[in-house]
Amino acid sequence: MLDLSRLRVLAAVARYGSVTAAARELHYSQPSVSHHIARLEAETGAQLFQRVGRGIRLTEAGRMLADRAAEILGRMDSAAAELDAHVGLSAGRVRVATYGTALVALLPQVSAVFATQYPGLRLEIIDTHPPEAIAMLRAGEVDAAIIFRYDETEPDPEGVRLHHLRDDPTYLLTLDRRGGVAQHRDERWVGGCDRCRAHLVEVCAREGFEPQIAYSTDDMVAIQALVAAGMGVATIPGLALQAHRHPDLNAYEIPGAERHVYVATYGDPPDPPPTAALLDVLMSLP
Amino acid sequence: MLDLSRLRVLAAVARYGSVTAAARELHYSQPSVSHHIARLEAETGAQLFQRVGRGIRLTEAGRMLADRAAEILGRMDSAAAELDAHVGLSAGRVRVATYGTALVALLPQVSAVFATQYPGLRLEIIDTHPPEAIAMLRAGEVDAAIIFRYDETEPDPEGVRLHHLRDDPTYLLTLDRRGGVAQHRDERWVGGCDRCRAHLVEVCAREGFEPQIAYSTDDMVAIQALVAAGMGVATIPGLALQAHRHPDLNAYEIPGAERHVYVATYGDPPDPPPTAALLDVLMSLP
DNA sequence: AGCATTCATCAACCGTATCTATGGATAGGA
DNA sequence: TCCTATCCATAGATACGGTTGATGAATGCT
Numbered sequence: 001m002l003d004l005s006r007l008r009v010l011a012a013v014a015r016y017g018s019v020t021a022a023a024r025e026l027h028y029s030q031p032s033v034s035h036h037i038a039r040l041e042a043e044t045g046a047q048l049f050q051r052v053g054r055g056i057r058l059t060e061a062g063r064m065l066a067d068r069a070a071e072i073l074g075r076m077d078s079a080a081a082e083l084d085a086h087v088g089l090s091a092g093r094v095r096v097a098t099y100g101t102a103l104v105a106l107l108p109q110v111s112a113v114f115a116t117q118y119p120g121l122r123l124e125i126i127d128t129h130p131p132e133a134i135a136m137l138r139a140g141e142v143d144a145a146i147i148f149r150y151d152e153t154e155p156d157p158e159g160v161r162l163h164h165l166r167d168d169p170t171y172l173l174t175l176d177r178r179g180g181v182a183q184h185r186d187e188r189w190v191g192g193c194d195r196c197r198a199h200l201v202e203v204c205a206r207e208g209f210e211p212q213i214a215y216s217t218d219d220m221v222a223i224q225a226l227v228a229a230g231m232g233v234a235t236i237p238g239l240a241l242q243a244h245r246h247p248d249l250n251a252y253e254i255p256g257a258e259r260h261v262y263v264a265t266y267g268d269p270p271d272p273p274p275t276a277a278l279l280d281v282l283m284s285l286p
Numbered sequence: 287m288l289d290l291s292r293l294r295v296l297a298a299v300a301r302y303g304s305v306t307a308a309a310r311e312l313h314y315s316q317p318s319v320s321h322h323i324a325r326l327e328a329e330t331g332a333q334l335f336q337r338v339g340r341g342i343r344l345t346e347a348g349r350m351l352a353d354r355a356a357e358i359l360g361r362m363d364s365a366a367a368e369l370d371a372h373v374g375l376s377a378g379r380v381r382v383a384t385y386g387t388a389l390v391a392l393l394p395q396v397s398a399v400f401a402t403q404y405p406g407l408r409l410e411i412i413d414t415h416p417p418e419a420i421a422m423l424r425a426g427e428v429d430a431a432i433i434f435r436y437d438e439t440e441p442d443p444e445g446v447r448l449h450h451l452r453d454d455p456t457y458l459l460t461l462d463r464r465g466g467v468a469q470h471r472d473e474r475w476v477g478g479c480d481r482c483r484a485h486l487v488e489v490c491a492r493e494g495f496e497p498q499i500a501y502s503t504d505d506m507v508a509i510q511a512l513v514a515a516g517m518g519v520a521t522i523p524g525l526a527l528q529a530h531r532h533p534d535l536n537a538y539e540i541p542g543a544e545r546h547v548y549v550a551t552y553g554d555p556p557d558p559p560p561t562a563a564l565l566d567v568l569m570s571l572p
Numbered sequence: 573a574g575c576a577t578t579c580a581t582c583a584a585c586c587g588t589a590t591c592t593a594t595g596g597a598t599a600g601g602a
Numbered sequence: 603t604c605c606t607a608t609c610c611a612t613a614g615a616t617a618c619g620g621t622t623g624a625t626g627a628a629t630g631c632t
Contacts, residue, residue: 002366004290005589019610032590034610044366046373052553053445054598054609057426059558060379061372068365072358079354080288080330086347087332093346140343159339267338272345291620305579318621320579325619340578340629 188232
């Protein structure tokens, strides 16, 4: 196959019409350039130049190949430039899968930091529950996943690395001023997603009762509206409260019911620069 | 700048998703491929792959560069194929400048041979008198020039090589049956181009008279029509008669008045293949 | 637990590009 | 006409880089 440095030499000789001038331009010695074009002709079996007196002139085939060479070299240059942009994080994208609460509470700030600090680095966000987020991370559909778990002693998911982001306390939401979970054992409860509901049942079991779950929704606004309407009480993560807070409601932190929030990445360290940048920004959030 | 063999390795690893598989495909050893991608990453400063367990996965930057690499390699391939076509004379073009008589008498046959023997090789023809044809040859505007001269002892034009093609006798065209030039000394003459007219004067001078040139034209049909109309006599090259012959006219070969016909090419041997092919065909014409 | 696979590292060999020095040829000037 | 400067090709020496084979570490499967 054709050799790139030969093509570069050919293009230079074609542009300057002289072996010596091309050598000067390329910072080569003249014999080196002469040798290159001789080898190129031998390798391709084509006559690229015709020697005329003490000069040379391109043949039709030589002109054609020189044009192609210039084009290829141009593409090479632009590919190198594009790669440099990726290295400097002024190009590329990061795809992150995250659950709804973190999406509204954290990602807007991340996006704002990216816009000023890494313009050109696209942030793509996918709203998914943790199990699916991990699956997407393994499948390479996202570069990072923001997940949570209640029990930090449970084993880490296989094949991914977890970076602890923060602990998110769970709050009891009520209309009245009674702050204990057990005090609401006979009321109706509003549940969240599957895992949140399971955790709610567990917390209540610790207090010795089974909650009567009247309605389940992931929507933090809906949950608060239902409680405010007197439908019952609910638990809600602190991050959700940070994003939206109904004025009529009281919130009491439930001890020992923190959500442990992590960013998961795939593969061995080091993480690719865009992913590392996302991690940095997430870690530095207040 | 980026190295092509590295890019080829990168493209292969990207396509197969494995260093070992890429090595098999490229007929490289596995460490060689591993080394190549390590060097490519070091040279570009970009993280192209992420090691995950016993495998590897492309990063965003790696995917981008691999795509560009595949594109560049494709262009390289097509350039090589195009070049091969030129070598095999199934592509390219030959540009030839020729004077009118040779154009109508020789070039159609050349064109016919090219069409069957070198399909894809374009033949471009320019109608020019010999001095201009030589100038165009020197300027690189044509690859060959078909010229003639009467005096073969005159020095060859500078900077070009002449290949003798044939000797084209000059004929005396008359309405009657008198075949000698001197026998028409008092008639009126029809002249051709500048150089032909000068030659006519010279031939007549050898016979001891100066011809009375009543009309001059290059058009072989017009010359014959004028003579047939009784306007006078004329000289005409054999090749012209070969292309067009007025039935009423008699033609007598003038001894020692041959046109020497040559193909001129530029630069040192060997000629580029398309030019050599044209020469071959011209030489083999009857 | 054992085996096969995968990728990274190391040392040795080989190929090839590059340089300097030299030669042959040509174009321009005295 | 000769001389000189310029240009391209060739030859030999050096050094850089690529390829290979052997080896090691880590992982996933049976």
